[in-house]
Amino acid sequence: MAWLNNSILEDMGYFSDIYQGIKSLLTGMSITGKYFLNFRKGSITQQYPENRETLKMFERFRGEVIMPHDENNEHRCTGCQACEIACPNGSIEIIWDRQLDEESGKKKKMIDKHIYHLGMCTMCGLCIEACPTDAIKWGQNFENSVYDRKYLDRVLNKPGSKLMKGVEE
Amino acid sequence: MEPIVVNNNFKSEEYFINMGPQHPATHGVLRLLLTIDGEIIKKVEPDLGYIHRSIEKMCERDSYQQIVHLTDRMDYLSSNINNEAVCLAVENALQLEVPERVKVVRTIIGELTRIASHTLWWGVTGMDVGAFTTFFYGFRDREMINDIFEETCGARLTMNYNIPGGLMFDIHPNFVKRTKEFVAHFKTKLPEYDALLTNNVIFQHRTKGVGVLTKEDAISFGASGPVGRASGYSCDVRVHHPYSALDKVKFKEAIRTEGDTFARYKVRIQEMWESLSIIEQLIDNIPEGDHKVATNAVIKLPKGEFYQRVETARGELGVYIISTGTKNAHRVKFRSPGFSNLSLLNHISVGSKIGDLVAIMATLDLVIPDIDR
Ligand code: SF4
Ligand code: SF4
Numbered sequence: 001m002a003w004l005n006n007s008i009l010e011d012m013g014y015f016s017d018i019y020q021g022i023k024s025l026l027t028g029m030s031i032t033g034k035y036f037l038n039f040r041k042g043s044i045t046q047q048y049p050e051n052r053e054t055l056k057m058f059e060r061f062r063g064e065v066i067m068p069h070d071e072n073n074e075h076r077c078t079g080c081q082a083c084e085i086a087c088p089n090g091s092i093e094i095i096w097d098r099q100l101d102e103e104s105g106k107k108k109k110m111i112d113k114h115i116y117h118l119g120m121c122t123m124c125g126l127c128i129e130a131c132p133t134d135a136i137k138w139g140q141n142f143e144n145s146v147y148d149r150k151y152l153d154r155v156l157n158k159p160g161s162k163l164m165k166g167v168e169e
Numbered sequence: 170m171e172p173i174v175v176n177n178n179f180k181s182e183e184y185f186i187n188m189g190p191q192h193p194a195t196h197g198v199l200r201l202l203l204t205i206d207g208e209i210i211k212k213v214e215p216d217l218g219y220i221h222r223s224i225e226k227m228c229e230r231d232s233y234q235q236i237v238h239l240t241d242r243m244d245y246l247s248s249n250i251n252n253e254a255v256c257l258a259v260e261n262a263l264q265l266e267v268p269e270r271v272k273v274v275r276t277i278i279g280e281l282t283r284i285a286s287h288t289l290w291w292g293v294t295g296m297d298v299g300a301f302t303t304f305f306y307g308f309r310d311r312e313m314i315n316d317i318f319e320e321t322c323g324a325r326l327t328m329n330y331n332i333p334g335g336l337m338f339d340i341h342p343n344f345v346k347r348t349k350e351f352v353a354h355f356k357t358k359l360p361e362y363d364a365l366l367t368n369n370v371i372f373q374h375r376t377k378g379v380g381v382l383t384k385e386d387a388i389s390f391g392a393s394g395p396v397g398r399a400s401g402y403s404c405d406v407r408v409h410h411p412y413s414a415l416d417k418v419k420f421k422e423a424i425r426t427e428g429d430t431f432a433r434y435k436v437r438i439q440e441m442w443e444s445l446s447i448i449e450q451l452i453d454n455i456p457e458g459d460h461k462v463a464t465n466a467v468i469k470l471p472k473g474e475f476y477q478r479v480e481t482a483r484g485e486l487g488v489y490i491i492s493t494g495t496k497n498a499h500r501v502k503f504r505s506p507g508f509s510n511l512s513l514l515n516h517i518s519v520g521s522k523i524g525d526l527v528a529i530m531a532t533l534d535l536v537i538p539d540i541d542r
Binding site: 020021024025027028030031032044057058060061062086088122123124125126129130138 | 231234235238239302309312316319320321322323324327329332337338341361364365366368369370371466
């Protein structure tokens with residue numbers, strides 16, 4: 001009769017395995033089932049292109065480097081090139097020359113073009129940290145796909161813009 | 170008529186197959202050259218270099234502030250901890266004492282990074298062994314941490330938040346509130362992880378006894394992180410060489426002795442609990458103070474050699490800087506955890522099946538840019 005006892009014992013192990021297996025599967029399914037029934041609660045999926053109007057990025061979000069201009073088309077960039085030196089990968093190029101300053105009558109270093117290559121930028125933030133006059137800051141725009149790479153090279157200072165008064169002091 | 174003789178003496182032959190570089194289970198551009206006999210693995214040879222960007226060479230070109238953001242791109246899931254490693258190395262070399270606030274914030278953010286990395290790992294591990302649900306559940310919880318990071322650092326993956334001397338800017342006013350919310354939320358979710366995957370009978374059959382690594386082998390292969398600790402090798406840098414505010418907190422090093430795939434899995438689950446406890450100990454009393462100490466605009470390290478190690482989500486990351494006293498490093502070397510952990514893949518997977526290799530790869534938790542650099 002020994003063979004019978006053995007096989008029964010083995011069978012018991014076999015059945016308890018099946019029982020344990022089904023139990024563990026049902027435990028897992030009860031969790032997914034709970035979420036399935038409460039699908040409105042705690043759903044974090046965003047319907048992205050539809051929610052564009054309401055989608056607001058965090059204020060510190062690093063989308064792209066921008067140079068804010070005020071209503072008189074004036075910016076705060078003195079052309080000191082600190083951002084160009086801080087940038088690890090040459091995404092910023094400053095083209096400057098000496099222009100006649102009307103007030104003092106002397107020739108002064110002035111920015112001609114602040115060129116920003118968005119395609120090369122790694123969003124490290126070192127340029128913005130380096131700028132002594134807070135002339136550049138982060139923009140929240142993240143929809144940067146374009147049809148040609150050349151559109152990613154931007155001139156940040158607007159045409160005809162001037163240095164804001166009182167920045168250099 | 171001649172009888173047709175059927176040759177029944179099938180001789181199995183070893184053959185050779187590529188896994189990767191675009192295989193989803195390799196989690197990146199890793200190419201494995203498998204020598205297999207039927208389904209049985211005879212040899213695994215990793216072929217590296219598909220995402221090599223010569224980060225170490227670039228570190229010789231860039232200033233010390235600029236090096237930091239390159240380390241984001243090594244083990245991108247532990248980017249904050251990588252940043253911290255470089256910053257600590259530079260600060261040690263300059264003998265710069267950072268404010269207490271910086272130390273505490275760095276530790277909290279490091280542990281959040283570890284949880285974020287482990288939740289992602291948990292999701293993809295489940296997916297690798299055939300449970301798709303875990304992927305979404307893991308990403309759901311990681312999303313909360315990413316939001317904390319996005320609000321404070323501005324980025325979700327490549328933070329570059331640590332700078333030599335402190336933090337780039339102070340933590341966001343919402344940081345403490347959000348972190349507490351996350352800790353409360355995640356404490357209810359971790360038991361779900363166990364019920365969904367850990368106790369699942371199919372998962373246990375796929376992982377128990379698979380890819381066993383002994384303690385001796387773990388030490389001789391230089392395994393670190395959860396891979397080493399699952400084999401009973403106490404190698405947590407946070408315990409043995411505490412940095413930042415880690416000497417102020419109490420936590421248990423997660424150690425198991427089985428050394429198999431399931432043990433590596435359990436170690437990471439345990440680590441998430443420990444990270445939660447570290448965050449809880451620190452979050453209520455972040456000291457007031459500055460978020461950085463001023464450094465020179467051009468940082469010049471004194472002449473000499475400097476080494477700093479930290480515990481990333483994958484193991485021990487070492488930063489080794491040789492300086493000749495100029496504004497650039499003479500040589501920078503990273504000891505990355507993924508590289509050493511990959512080296513033992515052949516050792517533990519010979520003799521198992523291809524399906525087991527996927528499970529082993531999942532719990533080694535390799536990040537390929539960390540290996541190639
Ligand atoms: S964010 Fe970094 S990479 Fe981009 S322009 Fe500024 S310094 Fe250069
Ligand atoms: S943006 Fe700032 S750092 Fe760059 S040139 Fe202008 S003032 Fe200097």
